[in-house]
Amino acid sequence: xxxxxxxxxxxxxxxxxxxxxxxxxxxxxxxxxxxxxxxxxxxxxxxxxxxxxxxxxxxxxxxxxxxxxxxxxxxxxxxxxxxxxxxxxxxxxxxxxxxxxxxxxxxxxxxxxxxxxxxxxxxxxxxxxxxxxxxxxxxxxxxxxxxxxxxxxxxxxxxxxxxxxxxxxxxxxxxxxxxxxxxxxxxxxxxxxxxxxxxxxxxxxxxxxxxxxxxxxxxxxxxxxxxxxxxxxxxxxxxxxxxxxxxxxxxxxxxxxxxxxxxxxxxxxxxxxxxxxxxxxxxxxxxxxxxxxxxxxxxxxxxxxxxxxxxxxxxxxxxxxxxxxxxxxxxxxxxxxxxxxxxxxxxxxxxxxxxxxxxxxxxxxxxxxxxxxxxxxxxxxx
Numbered sequence: 166x167x168x169x170x171x172x173x174x175x176x177x178x179x180x181x182x183x184x185x186x187x188x189x190x191x192x193x194x195x196x197x198x199x200x201x202x203x204x205x206x207x208x209x210x211x212x213x214x215x216x217x218x219x220x221x222x223x224x225x226x227x228x229x230x231x232x233x234x235x236x237x238x239x240x241x242x243x244x245x246x247x248x249x250x251x252x253x254x255x256x257x258x259x260x261x262x263x264x265x266x267x268x269x270x271x272x273x274x275x276x277x278x279x280x281x282x283x284x285x286x287x288x289x290x291x292x293x294x295x296x297x298x299x300x301x302x303x304x305x306x307x308x309x310x311x312x313x314x315x316x317x318x319x320x321x322x323x324x325x326x327x328x329x330x331x332x333x334x335x336x337x338x339x340x341x342x343x344x345x346x347x348x349x350x351x352x353x354x355x356x357x358x359x360x361x362x363x364x365x366x367x368x369x370x371x372x373x374x375x376x377x378x379x380x381x382x383x384x385x386x387x388x389x390x391x392x393x394x395x396x397x398x399x400x401x402x403x404x405x406x407x408x409x410x411x412x413x414x415x416x417x418x419x420x421x422x423x424x425x426x427x428x429x430x431x432x433x434x435x436x437x438x439x440x441x442x443x444x445x446x447x448x449x450x451x452x453x454x455x456x457x458x459x460x461x462x463x464x465x466x467x468x469x470x471x472x473x474x475x476x477x478x479x480x481x482x483x484x485x486x487x488x489x490x491x492x493x494x495x496x497x498x499x500x501x502x503x504x505x506x507x508x509x510x511x512x513x514x515x516x517x518x519x520x521x522x523x524x525x526x527x528x529x530x531x532x533x534x535x536x537x538x539x540x541x542x543x544x545x546x547x
Contacts, residue, residue, distance in 0.1 A: 169296065170198045172461040173305035175287050175318050177201035178209065178264075179447050180433025181311030182271035183454030184461070186226045189278040191462045198303070199275055202286040202312075206269035210337045210413035213264060213373040214349070214365050215447055217257035218523035222451035231270055232262050236368030240348040241518065245504035246355035246497035252348070253507075253514050259349060259522070261365045261373055287312070290321040290429070297428050307461040307468045308429045311454060314414045316435035322426040327416035327437045333359075333444060334414055335377030336394040338407030340364070342372040352401045357382040358497045362401035374398065374407050377415065377444055417441040418449075420488030422476075430457040430472045438480075441491035443521040452479060452524075483524040490520070490527070 172188045174181045177199055185199045215232060223231050237258030244250050276282050290308075291298045297308045310318025319326065346366040353361040360378035367373065376398035386393050390412070398407060416437040425431045432438070433450035440446065456475040457468075464471030493499045507514040519525030 167302055167304040170305045171195040172307050173198045173303060174309045174311060175200050176311035176313060177272045178268055179271060180450035180454035182275050183226060183451045184309040184311060184432060184458035185275045185280045186278060187455045187458030188462050189280050190227055197280045199280050199282045200285040204284055205272045206265045209264035210411040211264045212365060213261045215260045215262055216522035219448040219451055222455060228274055232260050235260050235262050238347050238349050238366055242348050243351045243504055244353060245501045246353045246358050247501040249501045249505040251504050251508040251514060255518055256515050261367045287317055306465060309432055309457045310429055310435045311432045312435055314416050314434045319431055319435050322429050324423055324426060329380050331417045331419050332380045332414055333377050333417060334380050334383055334412060335375050336398060336410050336412045337375035338410040339371050340374045340405035340407050341370060342366050344370045354401060355497050362398055364402060364405055374402055374405050415439050415444050418484050420484050424473050424476055425469045430469055432457045441487055445522050448523060480524055482526050486526045
């Protein structure tokens with residue numbers, strides 16, 4: 166009989182590392198294996214933003230100081246598609262940590278906790294005697310697929326990827342900024358909306374910069390994707406020439422993600438857990454990974470059922486909220502109204518941040534306030 170692992174995690178990004186860390190945290194004597202096709206540290210195209218909600222997840226994993234050496238960014242400035250502006254201090258500062266650093270720290274923390282880490286590319290998955298078998302020789306009681314937007318695990322269990330209408334594509338690079346720059350900046354573009362550029366200062370004289378838009382809108386331009394993405398980034402952030410540009414896909418949440426099949430749970434990008442309003446995914450990755458690790462340890466008879474229930478409890482209302490808002494946001498006028506309202510009311514600004522970067526929902530009175538402004542702008546032709 167092959168050696169049986171209590172949990173095998175495929176993918177060493179935030180979702181996979183969180184799953185492995187949580188399982189080892191709850192059952193130190195358990196046998197947890199973390200597989201990734203790359204060695205760490207390795208780069209990963211991403212916005213690098215870690216909101217306060219993500220730091221809360223790190224604390225739950227027993228890693229409250231993992232990124233404490235990075236300077237927080239206390240302010241956020243947003244320009245809407247129609248030119249409405251808001252710039253304010255966020256209720257809780259965000260951090261920007263390059264994924265080459267962040268992911269490597271998480272993997273090392275998992276290794277320190279007793280998780281075995283191997284470089285391995287998964288190619289096959291079968292079920293035998295109620296156990297999951299990877300590549301014929303890695304046997305697990307439960308598997309977490311956290312291998313990203315192009316998840317091999319998701320394909321091997323027969324689940325479809327996110328449809329094009331729920332997929333964005335972005336390009337990310339780095340640019341030099343003043344060392345004291347502490348404002349995260351988002352500039353939205355009406356042409357091809359939804360589309361926006363960003364500049365997120367790391368705190369070391371560089372900023373993560375990028376531009377993203379929905380895949381169907383990109384294709385509709387009829388131009389090479391690289392030309393569009395690089396060109397619009399330069400257009401919206403002309404003062405920040407970018408280097409090390411890399412493109413990546415973002416499978417956006419459809420509101421009710423499919424979290425796995427059989428004894429296989431999907432977490433993070435592999436489960437299309439990316440905020441459809443902002444493209445934020447690190448918080449979802451840490452949260453879903455933690456919940457998957459908990460389910461594997463605490464509900465070994467049926468981990469997927471437990472995981473589905475916990476994920477619904479943690480994110481269900483929020484994901485339904487972002488799904489509805491993403492539909493409304495197809496109209497740039499809705500975003501103009503939201504940003505204009507946020508510029509006048511701090512509680513609306515705070516709510517937008519919580520919905521876009523965390524697990525917030527929208528109270529009816531605030532939704533009505535944005536809707537009234539949206540309607541008024543429409544009647545004025547604005």
